[in-house]
Amino acid sequence: MKQRITYLLPEGSTLTPDDILLGENGVNVSTAEPPAIEKRVTAGLSELPAELRNVFNDIHELHVRYTTRMNYEASSPFLSRLPPGLHVFFTPRRSDSEVDICPILHTVFSPSLRCHSTSSSFSTPPILSERFAHSSSLQYFHRLPKLLHFQSWLARTFCPGVFRGPCPNEVASLSYASYIDIDFDAISHAVTLTAVWRQGIASKAARTPVRVWGEGGGLEVGVLVPETPDGPEELKLGGFLTVVGEDESPGGTLFSFPSRHHPLPPLTPATFKTSFQQPTGLHPNLDISLPRQYLTPPKDDGSCALHAYLTLPSALFLDRYQLDDAALL
Numbered sequence: 001m002k003q004r005i006t007y008l009l010p011e012g013s014t015l016t017p018d019d020i021l022l023g024e025n026g027v028n029v030s031t032a033e034p035p036a037i038e039k040r041v042t043a044g045l046s047e048l049p050a051e052l053r054n055v056f057n058d059i060h061e062l063h064v065r066y067t068t069r070m071n072y073e074a075s076s077p078f079l080s081r082l083p084p085g086l087h088v089f090f091t092p093r094r095s096d097s098e099v100d101i102c103p104i105l106h107t108v109f110s111p112s113l114r115c116h117s118t119s120s121s122f123s124t125p126p127i128l129s130e131r132f133a134h135s136s137s138l139q140y141f142h143r144l145p146k147l148l149h150f151q152s153w154l155a156r157t158f159c160p161g162v163f164r165g166p167c168p169n170e171v172a173s174l175s176y177a178s179y180i181d182i183d184f185d186a187i188s189h190a191v192t193l194t195a196v197w198r199q200g201i202a203s204k205a206a207r208t209p210v211r212v213w214g215e216g217g218g219l220e221v222g223v224l225v226p227e228t229p230d231g232p233e234e235l236k237l238g239g240f241l242t243v244v245g246e247d248e249s250p251g252g253t254l255f256s257f258p259s260r261h262h263p264l265p266p267l268t269p270a271t272f273k274t275s276f277q278q279p280t281g282l283h284p285n286l287d288i289s290l291p292r293q294y295l296t297p298p299k300d301d302g303s304c305a306l307h308a309y310l311t312l313p314s315a316l317f318l319d320r321y322q323l324d325d326a327a328l329l
Contacts, residue, residue, distance in 0.1 A: 001047060002043075002219075003039070003040070003041055003220070004221075005037065005038070005039050005040075006037070006221075006224060007029055007224065008036040008038070008078070008225075008226075009031060009223070009224070010035075010199065010225075011225065011227075012225075013031075013225050015239055015240070017240060017250045019223070020250045022244070022247070022248070026244060027219075027244060029223055033199075033200065034199065034201055035223075036078060036197065037196070038196045039170075039194070039195050040192060040193070040194045043192075044191075045189050045190070049157055051104065055104050056186075056191070057093075058092060058093050058094075058099045059092060059099060059101070060091040060093045060186050061089075061185040062136075063088075063089040063090070063183050063184075064086070064088050065082055065087045065180065065181050066085070066144065067083065067084050067085060068177065068178055069145060072198040073198060073199070074198075074263075075199050076262075077261070078196050079259075080261045082179070082311065083141075084143065085141060085143040085144050086109060086113070086140075086142045087139070087140070087141050088105065088122075088140040088141075089136035089138070089140075090136050090137075092137070092138075093186060095137075098117075100117050102117055105140075107153065108149075109147075109153075110150075115140060115142070122139060124137060124139070125139050141312075141313065141314075143313050147174055151172070151174055151175070155167075155168055155171045173195075174195055176197055177196060179195075179196055180194070180195045180196075181194040218245075219244040220243050220244075221243075222240070223239045224237040224240075225237065226263075227254070227256075230256060233259070234256045234257060234258055235256065235259045235262070236254075236255070237253075237254075237255060237256075238254040239252075239253060240253065241253050269291060270290070270295060273289045275287050
């Protein structure tokens with residue numbers, strides 16, 4: 001398994017190579033305040049249990065995200081958000097056969113998931129253009145309040161018989177994560193688990209030591225600070241990268257990349273509010289209000305527009321005809 005750990009310091013932070021202490025099989029990072037952290041573990045299919053390998057054999061791509069119920073302030077570039085709960089997006093390897101992943105979701109995340117079968121519990125997102133379609137063909141959402149069952153499954157599967165040490169500590173630290181991603185695609189034949197912890201978490205249980213897990217494992221560590229981007233559609237990061245066991249000292253890095261998600265300016269009033277129209281009656285109407293005067297697009301050429309994508313629990317019944325009304329937005 002390979003690890004990649006990224007520390008994201010606030011914009012304007014001062015960073016030097018002396019803040020990064022390299023050890024024989026780990027790294028210590030010294031910062032003025034707890035930074036945001038992203039931990040990513042990549043494993044090949046051969047490193048996974050047989051029950052998972054059998055499921056992945058029938059899947060073209062799978063994306064799972066769990067988002068915490070606790071409100072948190074996102075740090076650049078970890079800016080994308082989804083409603084709290086469990087989100088599953090996947091595409092079967094063959095479009096002419098049904099792949100039921102509900103049993104493995106019950107095993108891994110919770111037996112209480114309202115997931116009966118792929119055909120009855122998953123929805124199909126609209127695809128406006130088959131030629132440029134990048135979204136998964138099936139989507140599932142459940143308001144899962146906690147990850148305790150998932151953590152127990154991880155501990156039993158990857159830390160069998162171990163109750164103390166790096167492996168169970170890493171599993172326990174997921175209780176403090178803002179969100180967790182699990183990704184797989186048939187091209188790479190690899191599964192990636194990514195967890196992000198918000199800036200400012202000081203709990204020792206959330207901040208485990210940065211160490212190589214075992215013989216043959218790889219560990220890359222980055223300590224980055226947001227920089228002023230060169231273009232309005234880009235994000236830019238600078239700092240230091242190091243590969244434990246290979247590099248004698250941290251190496252400087254500076255890079256930029258296009259991003260759909262951008263941070264709002266500090267203290268901006270550009271936030272949205274939701275409320276039900278009163279009186280609610282038997283068919284409540286939900287109002288989502290945004291201050292138009294503060295919604296300034298990065299480019300004033302008509303290429304940037306406001307979009308809304310609502311992910312709602314299955315307990316709600318929506319009036320599809322109202323959603324089709326052009327006056328809705």
